[in-house]
Amino acid sequence: MNTLKNLIEFLNKLEERKIYYRLNKIRDSILVEVTVPGQKWEVEFMADGTIEIEKFISDGNIENESELEVLFRDFSD
Numbered sequence: 001m002n003t004l005k006n007l008i009e010f011l012n013k014l015e016e017r018k019i020y021y022r023l024n025k026i027r028d029s030i031l032v033e034v035t036v037p038g039q040k041w042e043v044e045f046m047a048d049g050t051i052e053i054e055k056f057i058s059d060g061n062i063e064n065e066s067e068l069e070v071l072f073r074d075f076s077d
Helices: 003-016 067-075
Strands: 021-026 029-036 039-046 051-057
Touching: 003 029, 003 039
Parallel strands: none
Antiparallel strands: 021 029, 029 039, 039 051
């Protein structure tokens, strides 16, 4: 499997369809973060040729600024 070719084909499809994405490198992979309404997809193109996908789907709830306290309380070192 040609990982680079698959990655480029995937990016081309995103661009053709005007879907927003951002690239990042993590571990031994290139991460494509795709943002669409109500969802965030993380598509990893691994050095060994595998592709892993994780999806984060919104429950539709919109929080107010008080939710920031939860962020700092629950996720600070």
